[in-house]
Amino acid sequence: MHFFKHPAQKWTANKKAAAASVDAHSQQLIFISDKIWVLAETALEEVESAKVLANFAEEQGFTVERGVAEMPTAFIASYGSGKPVIAILGEFDALPGLSQKAEPSKVPLNAGAPGHGCGHNMFGTGSLGAAIAVKELIEAGKIQGTVRLYGTPAEETLFGKLYFTRGGYFDDVDICIDWHPADEIKSNVQSSKALVDFTVEFYGQAAHASSDPWNGRSALDALEFFTNGLNYQREHMKPTVRIHYQIMNGGAVVNVVPDYARIWTRLRDSKAGDVMKHWERLKQIAAGAAMMANVDYEVKLISGLHEVVPNRTGGAALQANLELLGALEYSKEEIAFAHDIQEATDKPLTGIRGEVNPLKETAEHPSGGSTDVGDVSWVVPEIRLRVTTAAEDTPGHSWAVVACGGMSIGHKGMIYAAKALAMTIVDLFEDEKLRKDIHEEWVERVGDYEYVPIVPEGPPPVPDHVMGIGEN
């Protein structure tokens, strides 16, 4: 695999203007991020959060299409016309149960409520800040083409971007770019794990568990046979595979032989093709489990994700802009806040990593997580950024991420990310050769794999009370 190395980027008038635009809007962006942080709405319920972002884009002169890809909380904000078309992804969904104050010890803002444990309040808002900076350059006639912000809901569960790729919303996009809150600054040229999410339901026959258990056929027995089979199977799968499950239903009371049981299983590996192969094996285990317990069963696909197609050419262009921006610096108070977080989460008191990491080699196998950005990267070349918004080693999806994302450590990272994205988009607009080389690398990596989103037929699972909201 070869990639194209372009000469180091320089501060140009357009990049200075892009960074200055982000600075000029920084108070508004921080206000929006904090608002979404407090709203903390979960997958496909992000009604107010989507509205805050889309309304601000509209006020800034973007044309906004709401309720796209059959999701009331999805939107596309667009400015400019013609080629190139550069897209920026923005997420804004929260995680259940992680409500937290912007304080360095575990104190919920609203006990039991959701919280932004993945920092998506900053993700969507920072991306909007970058889109505005680029829009202002187009408006001033400094660059030509189209910039779009894709407001993509439900990254944490249900995977909103699948419905964008299925609907062909990226078909005319030349290059896409995104960022994610993190505990380090880097141009991300690593892949992610592919996965498939599915349920297995078992249907038996209820009976009194003591008077006439011989009349019963237990759905729960089948579920246990299934997990046993699955756990034995682990030994015969490569260490790149991950399988996790939750028992969603195992019966209601102890004196009834359960006639219904349901398990939600997530299977991951480095490539979607391998995931689908392992899934076939797990389906056989489900069939065997049902046979042993003499019950019926049904396997249902929830959805699946593809691994990210990395792009080192685009990653190197982004890296050059990170080096122009340089390290983030922190006040004594911010470092003390980080130390408190680290103490509370049993981590060494190392503070906050503000320096720019060098561009790393792309590993053959990704380390752990998955993202629906992966699916986008199969239909359009994707450039990916990570920026520090939390103390070093902050546990992911935790109260500590929420705490940092609601105060200045998070705000600083978000503003930095908006600048880095905008500056890289300036390069993409100005440098046709860069766009061509990014595309060429992408074509080579995708090869002859025919991408099909792993998603059941029919509309996305939008909750009833959200239907109809946000449509044009």
Ligand SMILES: [Zn+2]
């Ligand atoms: Zn996330």
